Amino acid sequence: MTAFFQSWGMAYEWAWFTATIVGILVIALPLMLAVAMIIYADRKIWAAMALRRGPNVVGPLGLLQSFADGLKVFLQETIIPSSANKGLFLIAPIITFTVALIVWAVVPFDVGVVLSDINVGLLYILAASSLGVYGIILAGWASNSKYPFYSAIRAAAQMVSYEVSIGFVIIAVVLWAGTFNLSGIVEGQRGHILGLVNGYGFNPLLFPMAVVFLISSLAETARAPFDLTEAESELVAGYQTEYSSMSFALYWLGEYANVILMCTLNATLFWGGYLPPLNIDLIPWFDIPGIVWLFAKILFFFFVFSWVKATVPRYRYDQLMRLGWKIFLPLSLTFVFLISGYLMLTRVGVAA
Amino acid sequence: MIQAIAFYLFATVVTLSAAMTITARNPVHSVLWLILAFFNAAGLMVLAGAEFIAMLLVIVYVGAVAVLFLFVVMMLDIDFAELRAGFVRYAMFGLAVALVLLAEVVIGIGAWSAGGVELSSRVAPTDAGAALGSLPNIKAMGTLLYTRYLYIFEAAGFILLVAMVGAIVLTHRQRTGVIKQNVARQINRRSEDAIRKVNQPVGQGVEL
Numbered sequence: 115m116t117a118f119f120q121s122w123g124m125a126y127e128w129a130w131f132t133a134t135i136v137g138i139l140v141i142a143l144p145l146m147l148a149v150a151m152i153i154y155a156d157r158k159i160w161a162a163m164a165l166r167r168g169p170n171v172v173g174p175l176g177l178l179q180s181f182a183d184g185l186k187v188f189l190q191e192t193i194i195p196s197s198a199n200k201g202l203f204l205i206a207p208i209i210t211f212t213v214a215l216i217v218w219a220v221v222p223f224d225v226g227v228v229l230s231d232i233n234v235g236l237l238y239i240l241a242a243s244s245l246g247v248y249g250i251i252l253a254g255w256a257s258n259s260k261y262p263f264y265s266a267i268r269a270a271a272q273m274v275s276y277e278v279s280i281g282f283v284i285i286a287v288v289l290w291a292g293t294f295n296l297s298g299i300v301e302g303q304r305g306h307i308l309g310l311v312n313g314y315g316f317n318p319l320l321f322p323m324a325v326v327f328l329i330s331s332l333a334e335t336a337r338a339p340f341d342l343t344e345a346e347s348e349l350v351a352g353y354q355t356e357y358s359s360m361s362f363a364l365y366w367l368g369e370y371a372n373v374i375l376m377c378t379l380n381a382t383l384f385w386g387g388y389l390p391p392l393n394i395d396l397i398p399w400f401d402i403p404g405i406v407w408l409f410a411k412i413l414f415f416f417f418v419f420s421w422v423k424a425t426v427p428r429y430r431y432d433q434l435m436r437l438g439w440k441i442f443l444p445l446s447l448t449f450v451f452l453i454s455g456y457l458m459l460t461r462v463g464v465a466a
Numbered sequence: 467m468i469q470a471i472a473f474y475l476f477a478t479v480v481t482l483s484a485a486m487t488i489t490a491r492n493p494v495h496s497v498l499w500l501i502l503a504f505f506n507a508a509g510l511m512v513l514a515g516a517e518f519i520a521m522l523l524v525i526v527y528v529g530a531v532a533v534l535f536l537f538v539v540m541m542l543d544i545d546f547a548e549l550r551a552g553f554v555r556y557a558m559f560g561l562a563v564a565l566v567l568l569a570e571v572v573i574g575i576g577a578w579s580a581g582g583v584e585l586s587s588r589v590a591p592t593d594a595g596a597a598l599g600s601l602p603n604i605k606a607m608g609t610l611l612y613t614r615y616l617y618i619f620e621a622a623g624f625i626l627l628v629a630m631v632g633a634i635v636l637t638h639r640q641r642t643g644v645i646k647q648n649v650a651r652q653i654n655r656r657s658e659d660a661i662r663k664v665n666q667p668v669g670q671g672v673e674l
Contacts, residue, residue: 127468202498234604237521241508244529248501251533255494255540263540270533277529294604436649 137229141218149370150180155413156370156420163424187366190359195257198356202256207357207364210249214371217242221378222297224388224404235296236284239379240277243334246372247273250343250353253365257356265352268431269336269343275438276333282446283327286453287314287383300387312393315384319453324384326442328418331376333438335369338423342431373419374412381411469513476509493539501532518604 119129154169154177161168169176194200220235222228232238247270254266288294291302291314307316315324333340344352354365381387388404429437479502486499504527511520611619666672 125467131468202495232517234517234521237518237525241521241524241529244525245505247529247533251536251540252498267537270537274530274533432647 134229138219141229142215145215145218145371145374146367148374149367150184151177152374152416153180153183153366153370155416156423159417159420160424163421184363187359187363192359192361193356195259195356197258199256199258202252203356204361206249206252206256207361207368208249209252210246210368211364211371213242213246213249214368214375217375220296221375221382222300222387223408226297227405228297231295231297234294236288236294236299239296240281240284243372243375244273244277246368249365249368253357254353257353259356261349262353262355265343265349265355268349269353272336272340272342272434272438273334275435276330276442279326279438279442279446280330280334282443282450283323283330284383286320286323286446286450289450289454289457290314290317290320296382296387300382300389303386304389305393310393312386312389312391313384315386319449319456320384323446323449324380326446327383328380328415329437330442331380332419332422333434335372335376337373337419339426339429340434341428342434345428374416377412377415377419378408380415381408385411387411473510473513476506476513479503479506480510493542494536497532497536497539500535501528504528504532516603518607 117129119132120126122129124132157179158168158176169179172178172182194203217239219230220228220232220238222231250269250273251266254262254264254269257263287299291299293299293302303312303314306312306314314320332338336343343349344354349355354362357365385391386407388408390399390402390407392399483499483502483506487496487503490496490499504523508520508523508528511517511523664672
C-alpha cells in the first residue's frame with residue numbers, strides 16, 4: 115500500500131505513514147463491528163444455555179441490539195462524581211480502550227497480512243496487555259469510591275498473577291517456534307505433527323500449555339468464572355460502578371475487544387492461526403482464505419468462553435490465587451523445562 | 467522526518483514527565499508520571515533500534531514494578547506536608563547522587579567509544595553491532611548473554627532467586643488454628659462417602 119501512496123507523489127515516509135493509518139482503520143473499524151456482534155452472540159449463547167430467548171426485539175432476530183445499546187449509552191449524560199479525580203477518571207477508560215486496540219497491530223490475519231510484522235510481536239502483546247491493568251486501577255482509584263477501589267485492587271492482583279503463567283506458556287511456544295514473531299509462530303505450525311496436522315496444540319508436550327493458556331486467558335480478561343472484579347453480589351458493578359455513558363461504553367468495548375484478542379491468541383499460538391487444521395488438500399481446502407479459518411477458530415474459542423460463562427460458577431478469590439500461583443505456575447514452569455529439554459535433545463543434540 | 471518528530475515527541479514527554487514526577491503534589495500522580503516517563507523511554511529505545519529492551523522495559527517496569535508501586539502508594543496514608551518537609555535537607559544529597567550518575571554515564575560512554583577496555587569486539591546489541599551482522603537484536607542479545615556473559619547472567623539470576631526466597635521467608639508466617647481447605651479431599655469426596663440409603667420400616671428409629 116505504501117507503493118500505492120507513493121505513486122500519488124508522496125515521499126516514502128509520508129506514504130508509509132498514510133498507509134499505516136489506513137491499515138489501522140482497516141483493522142480497528144471491523145473490530146468495533148465484531149465487538150458489537152460478539153456481544154450479541156455472547157448474550158444469545160448465554161440465553162440459549164439458560165433456555166431463554168435473549169435479545170430478539172431490535173432488528174431481525176435482535177441483531178441490532180448492540181447498536182441500540184451503543185446509541186443508548188451515547189445519548190446518556192456523562193456523570194463525573196464530584197469527589198472523583200477528574201482527569202484520571204476520564205483517562206482510565208481511554209487507556210483500557212486504546213490498549214485493547216493497539217494489540218491488534220501484530221496479529222497476522224493471513225500469510226503476510228499483518229499491520230506490523232515486528233520480530234518481538236509476542237512481547238509487544240505481553241507489554242500492551244500489561245498496560246491494560248492501568249485502565250482498571252486508575253478507574254478504581256480515581257472514582258474515590260469504596261467498591262470500585264476493592265475491585266481495582268482485585269483486578270490488578272489477578273491480572274499480574276495470571277500474566278506470570280501466560281508468560282511461561284508463551285515462552286514454551288517461542289522455544290518451539292524459535293521466534294517471537296506471530297507470523298513465524300503460525301508458519302512454524304504448518305504440518306507440525308508428521309507433516310499432516312497444523313497446530314502446536316496437537317503436540318502432547320504443548321497441549322497442557324494450550325489448556326493452561328485458555329484458562330489463564332479467561333482470568334486475564336476477567337471473564338466468568340474469574341469475574342471477581344465485577345462480582346455483583348459483593349462489589350456493586352466492580353471498578354466501573356461510577357462510570358456512565360461513553361466512558362462506560364469504552365470499558366465495555368475494550369473488555370470485549372480483549373476477549374476477542376485472547377480468542378485470537380489461543381487460535382494463533384496453539385491451533386494454527388490462519389492455517390486449516392489439516393495440511394492435506396482434502397476438499398478445495400487450501401482455497402479457503404486463511405482469514406476464514408482464523409475467524410472460525412476465533413468464533414469457536416469465543417463460544418467456549420461463553421459456554422464457560424454460562425455454566426461455571428464464580429471462583430472464590432483465594433481459589434483464584436491458588437489456581438494461578440500454586441497450580442499453573444509450577445505446571446507451566448515444569449513444561450517449559452520439559453520442552454526445552456526435549457528441544458535440546460532433538461535439535462541441538464546432547465550438550466558436551 | 468517522521469523519526470525526528472517521534473524522537474522529539476518522546477524525548478520531550480520523557481523530560482516533562484520526569485520533571486512532573488518530582489514536582490507532583492499527589493504521590494499517585496507522581497507514580498503515574500513516572501510510568502509515562504518509562505513508557506516514552508521505551509519509545510526512544512524503539513527508535514534507537516533496541517526493540518527487545520523497549521518491550522522488556524514496558525513489561526517489567528510498567529507492567530509489574532510500577533503496578534506494585536502504585537498499589538503501595540494508593541494504600542498508604544501519606545501526609546503530604548511531612549513528605550515535602552525534608553526537601554531542602556535532602557536536596558544536596560540528591561544533587562550529589564545525580565552528579566555521580568551523570569559522571570558514570572559520561573565515563574561509560576567515553577570508555578565505550580574509546581574502546582580502551584579489553585573487549586575484543588565492542589559488541590553492543592544494536593544494528594551497529596557489526597560483529598554480529600544484521601541479527602535482530604533479540605537474537606544478538608541472546609547470543610551474547612548465553613555465551614560471553616553466561617556466568618554473569620546466571621549469577622544475576624541466582625541473586626534474584628535468593629532475593630525472592632528471602633522475601634518469602636521474611637514475610638511468610640505459619641498461622642496456627644486456621645481451618646484449611648483441603649482441595650484434593652473435597653474433589654475426591656463421593657456421594658457414597660457422605661450418604662447412606664436406609665430402607666427403614668415405619669415406626670422404628672434409624673440407627674446413626
